[in-house]
Amino acid sequence: MTILYVIIPIAIFLVSFFVWIFLWAVRNEQFDDLETPAHKILIDDWNDRLKEAKI
């Protein structure tokens, strides 16, 4: 059962890591608009046009 002393800290570390990633994503406004990006991926020249604009 001593393996538990290794597994439990690892579990706690993993949980904190994922919570940290989630909080980062929320603060980074990744969840603010869930619909538009799904449509944007269908538009072919999305990135091409941006490049053109920069040149």
Next chain:
Amino acid sequence: MHDKHSSCTHCGIAISDRASAIFSDKGEAFCCWGCETVYKILRKEHFSLINKPSTKLPEYDFLDNDSFLKDYLVSVDNMKGMRFFVEGIQCTACLWIIDQIPDWVPQVEKVHLNMSQNTLLVSMKESGYFGKVASVLSALGYKAYPIKNLDEAKHFQKKENHQQLMRLGIAAACTGTIMLFSFSLYSGLKGQMADVFGYLNLAFFIPILIYCAKPFYNNLWRSLKARRPSIDLPIVAAVIIGFVLSLFNLIRGNEAFYFDSLSVLIFLLLASRYFLSRTQQRFINSSYLQTFITSQTCRRWNSENHEYEQVPARHLNVDDKVLVEEGERIPADGAVVSEWVNINPSILTGESLPQKLFKGSEIFAGTQVVSDSVEILVKRTTDNSRIGQILKKVEEQIYNKTPLISLTDKAAQYFSIFVLAVGAVFFSFYITIDPGEAVKRTLALIILACPCALALAIPLTQSLSLRKASRKGYLIKNAESLEKLNYVKNAFFDKTGTLTQGKFEFLKWKSPDMKESRNFLPDMKTLNAIYSIEVNSQHPIARTLVKYLEGECVNKLPANSLTEIPGSGISGIVDNDHYKIISALPDDEDEDDSDIISSLTSIYRNGDLVAHACMGDMLHNDAKQTVAQLENMGIKTYILSGDKRIPVSSVAKKLHLADDQISPNLFPEKKNEIVKNFPDSLMVGDGANDSLAMSADTVSIAVQGSVESCLVAADIYVTKEGVSPVEDLIMLSKNTFSVVKRNLVFSFIYNSAGGLAALLGYISPLTAAILMPVSSLTVLFSSLLGTKFLRRFNK
């Protein structure tokens, strides 16, 4: 003829809603304006749109006004931005076409369309082109409303959304971990290791208790302060009591703790509330739209420079002279300085007939100039004008609206009182037998009987319904409005613009004997003569007729000896024939279903009657059916109108409404009073004169094309033409609440069974851990299944 088209020609999406679909001249059908435009571009029919930017429309001039920008400008990455609420967004084609805006307006740096909220953020390096962006949008077929920049409020709302999501995420992580740890305990772990897992559970439960469950404490505190029962009371009671009991058991080395059940409960509750808040269309709240009238610019006469200067309407002072062009709205109450003007007062009064005003007569802010420009002398400033006063009252009423005590809260209140009473009786009875066991069983009862399933399933059902509604273009501000619709007994409709199209226009010709009205058309000679004579008249009815005839390729012939006949008529000689044109109120005998004739013009040639021209408004196609359906549902329908009795009763006749169900000649305040006197009423309207009644303690629906003050006042905003959405929404509400009621019954049975088992002492932590999620899952399943049959709603 379009019946063969069941899907969009461009994107292939099935067209579920024919009213909002677009049909081209060639018989192609499109789901939205985006598809229509993209299709035309691909077919190279619309090259002009790509090559030259459309011109800026004067109605959007106010967008670039400095004092307007002060409230509406947002800063985006050091650029100037403005947010718009855009009507008519449907699919990827809309996104694509709106993304092309920088090509048409080169000053625009970036556009960002949020399709879930129908908002568009436009940013540019220098301001001054927002009017052009709005004009381009309107040329593409979208209607754009600017959204006020509420830096703090907006920021706060965003932060609140993020907080909710973070709470949900942390609750999910902690709950998962607690369940993992509890698993070993349920599989029979004993001894020192069991203690370690117990304390780990406690450690992961503390963030849930302190951080994640905070909204429940806040809500409970607020509802206690307002002395309103709420579902949060039993939830918080169960969480706190459960926590204290588990903590005691943990310290005493007893394994009976409920951390896992409680954390699952909190996680599921947070999740369902998050979904509900995401589907509510709160962004159309009272702070969202400013009225057109106060933000528009107008031309004020500057007596020093002897020219007109552009000033915002709210800077007008008493005794200023203002020029208002055709099609614009009067910015302030005043007196007419010009000789005459034709105005459309329907926005303010609901009257369907255009009016002719002469020099010196009073003119109200908000009325629209129909023909020729007018000069007015300001008598009352915009804020003090009649419409300004109405808007002020609307704001007050919205603020003071009594909140609805929802069905859930009522049920929760009775249930928690019942459970506490049973607990108290049991405790006082059992304490004489076994004090320790009495405490334990009573607490187990309170935890288990918490109507968590109820608190979980109802928000979920509601959010599914709200989502269904918003897919159809019905924006519901909050779930409360949906519940209120369920109780509606009286429906009040505005006439002009709500039941009817709201336009005064030429409808049809009628033969002299008034029969066989279909396909009757006077010969070209008569048409030319009518045009040649009427073009000289300034009367609004003559103007409407002239406008129609101009579209019919008529020629202007010389007309002699023109005489105005007192009582709205004109006569003259064309080609040696003497014509007399007289307008009169119609007799009430018309049989046609949708035309509301408010003016009948008779044309005489050399004394013989040759034709009648009918002018007026048209009923929406779906008005008759909707009213009939509402009556079938047991909802009494009334018409409240500011218009005269004859047009109102002719509408009522076509809708088969009795005389006591119509009230003509109403002022906005009077409408408000009538609606207030009926319990459980619904107000459907579109004009500024309805907005006061819409802001009362009723549920209100603003139909498509409503003025801004209505959008602010209404609980539900419909972006689809016609009144059939009213029926749809009531059906949706009824269906939703039958599911809600079923869930209440389920929840009650579960909790009673669980409570009974707890009292008999059968509840171990393991049984609780199974019972709680199972009851939640049952109601979740029931609501998913229940809203599934709402799919009919989409067809």
